[in-house]
Amino acid sequence: MAKWTGVDSISLTLESDEDTCGIYANGWNRIGVTITVDPTDEHADAMDIDPKHLAGRVWLVDYLTESNLNWKGSSGWCYSNAANEFTAIPDGYSARPEATTEADGARPVSVTFYVYCSPGVNRKSIGAKVKTDSGDIYTSSRSGYSHSKVTLNPRAALTYMRRDVDWDWSRATTKEGSNTKRVTTNAWNYYLSLKATDNYFVTFRAHGHYGDAGYEGLFAYNMPDESRHKKFYGGYVWYSEPHKSGTGEIVNFPRGNDWWDYVNIYDRAYPERYLCFTWVCATTTDFEWDLPNGPITGLKAAYVTRIVAWDRYGNSGTFWVDGNDITYELKIYDHNP
Missing domain, CATH: 2.60.40.10 (Immunoglobulins)
Structure with missing residues (x-):
């Protein structure tokens, strides 16, 4: 040989x-x-x-x-x-x-x-x-x-900052819609993406959210006293990869209220290039939101959710979304360790 x-x-x-x-x-x-x-x-x-x-x-x-x-x-x-x-x-x-x-x-x-x-x-x-x-x-x-x-x-x-990213939003569609017999739900999707014409994010990591089945991605909620606990404000980050169009479970109250809903997520082109969040306000008509339901054990809780995003060359930016803003909107900030 x-x-x-x-x-x-x-x-x-x-x-x-x-x-x-x-x-x-x-x-x-x-x-x-x-x-x-x-x-x-x-x-x-x-x-x-x-x-x-x-x-x-x-x-x-x-x-x-x-x-x-x-x-x-x-x-x-x-x-x-x-x-x-x-x-x-x-x-x-x-x-x-x-x-x-x-x-x-x-x-x-x-x-x-x-x-x-x-x-x-x-x-x-x-x-x-x-x-x-x-x-x-x-x-x-x-x-x-x-x-x-x-x-x-x-x-x-490169280190990306808030000025380098887009953070825009649009109304989202939910499975139940405005089911006014029991609950009226308004939901908005927020989209984190790189503000560039020749580059884009390719992967994301989210730190600070619930991971329980049925509550994946929930990072903040509030049921204010002035609404007599009939309003539920929630924030979700849809962190699972690969990103693809589908639904995410929201407003999950199976115990007592027998209610949960789903929202359409990753509903834009090139879903792998952005991270999708959902802000939701769900208002009940004939009951209060029952507690506990899964990790929702009180009237208010919030993570300070940290997001790391990498572009296709491995450059990254680190941001945070403050769950304490949940009653009004979702806001994103530069992360200062």
Whole structure:
């Protein structure tokens, strides 16, 4: 059986088919770098190797010094074999690359790694080092066997503030509607999205809300004394991903009142690009809201709900929604830790 002992060539390319691009130095933005190798046997004849085998015998290195980049590291210039939600090239090719190789047995053979970096790094030219089954090492570097490289230009990470996001709203549709026989419900959906023409949020995390079945996303409620507890004000954040059009359960009072309702959520185009909230006011006609019902055990409670939103390059903003505003509207603010 032929033994892999050498290579004819080593080349590196970016997913954009360019040899240089930007990268946000935030530890999240990942840029796909594909290394392609022409393997040869002990007779210098072309041979086939499994791409998975190559993946365990190739490393990304500094093109000038040949020092290894940090494998799955947390600082400096690092790389991994896995893409993430933030695998996109700034101002360029933005389709999410596949963490894959060419079909088994193909020649030449390729493997793709994903480079990322922490704040404060300098521009980096990247090559590759290959170790054959015979233990011979070939490098693509300034002084190496090949001279192919890609160059990444770090950009300062962005931190989004309230001025950078849209926070708009529109009336929402509920399943029961204005069922004036028992309850009249008015609901409004609020939408958190990035205020940009060429970028958008891709994932969100919400901290500070109930997670009980039937009350998922409820973060504030109030049944004011002046309404004789016939009004229920509630705020919900629909945090589950992936975002998709559907319904969310609201005004859930199955004990005593035998009442609950549903609201249409993620009712705009591109639901994955925004986080949907619902503000609701439900007024009873022939009873008061009974307590307790699930986590609703008093007349008023509120979380200060913290939201973290990331764009497609891994830049983020942190905001909070004050549940104490629930009687009037939903408001969003910059988060100051």
